[in-house]
Amino acid sequence: MLAGGRILSRKMPWQRPMIPWALLTNWDLGLIFYTECATGMSMFSVLYFCNIYFIAVKGNGSDKAGLQLVYFTPGIGVGVYLCMFLCNRWPRMTFPPLFLVFGMMALVGCGMGLRFMVAALHGIGIFKPHRASVIGLMAVAVPFGGTIGLTIMSTVFNNASGLDAKHSDFSRLQDQPDGSREQAINDAKxxxxxxxxxIVPFxxxxxxxxxxxxxxxxxxxSAVDEDGNQDIVIKxxxxxxxxxxxxxLEEEKGIRLESSHCREGFKTTSNEDSHA
Known part of the structure; x- marks a missing residue:
């Protein structure tokens, strides 16, 4: 309602929206916001439910389970450096890091690292005057998606595993009697x-x-804008x-070939006429 020409902009012309309406209705920013939400889902799911798996199913202590997640962290670092290379060196585009997808612990971290910086860069390239709004919008997306993802996953886990409040300390599943222990571990798994x-559909x-x-x-x-950056935006x-x-390019190549054949045919005809 604060957009130009709307009722609140006329009543309160001194006010400016924190997130301009143009950002919220832009096709690319809407897609990026969703993909960032999905990134938050996958990141929070690894940090939370893989830890439950290591403790409840593998029987690791909390310290060892935490060490297993260390494999996830270097992947994020590799992904961030890959993103820096793809954006700053070659091919200097935002599309490749947004499009690449990886799987399994370290590679999941790498896939997430590829997405951390590039979403904001993509939005800033489209809306340079609203950099703060774009960065704020992207910063909300990851924890927002993580919150939704953990809510869905926790509900599914509680219903699928059948574990009640007495199993809230998952490290104690290993201390149960043999018969019930195997069943409880399988339920947790x-x-x-x-x-x-x-969360696969998301x-x-x-x-x-x-x-x-x-x-x-x-x-x-270059001297194109105040920051000296000449960006090309493909909407x-x-x-x-x-x-x-x-x-x-194929059509242009075909036209050139056709015209060259026509010229060769014309030259041949001319030579035959001259000989005659």
Whole structure:
């Protein structure tokens, strides 16, 4: 309602919205916000439910279970450095880090690391005057998605595992009598399995959304704007623009070949006429 021309902007012209309406209605920012939410889901799920798996199913102590998650952290570092290379060195685009997806502990961390910086860069490339709003919007997306993901996964885990309040300390599952211990461990294992199955649809939709993202080609230093960055913003789906560009090149190549054949045919005819 604070957008230009709306009722609140007329009543309170001195007020400015913290998040401009144009950001919330932009196609690319909407897709990126969702993919960042999905990133938050996957990150929180690894940090929380993999820990439950190591303690309840594998029988590790809390300290050893925490050490298992160390494999996740270097992957994030590798992903962040990959993202820096892809954005700052080659190919200087936001699309490749947003599109790449990896799996399994360290590679999951790498896939998340690829997404931490590039979402904000992509939004800033589209809305340079609203950098703070774009960064704030992206900063909300990851914990927001993590909260939704943990809520869904916790509900599924409680229902699928059947473990009640007396099993809240998962390290004590190993101390139960033989018969009930095996059943409780199996229930905990299947509970963790179904929690990750529950968020797979969100991850699939996130991956599918990336096919419809545009691209920001990060330029080098120039005198184009106040920061000296010349960026090229592709608002239509980037993969479609690539396919269309290749098709146009093929059509142009065909026209050139056809015209060259016509010229060769004309030269041949002219030579035959001169000989005659």
């Amino acid at each position: 299947m509970g963790v399995v179904w929690t990750f199955v529950a 991850m699939v939709v996130s991956w599918f959304c990336c096919f419809f993202l545009g691209n920001v080609i990060l330029g080098g230093k 239509e789906p980037y993969l479609w623009s690539l396919l269309r560009g290749m098709r146009m």
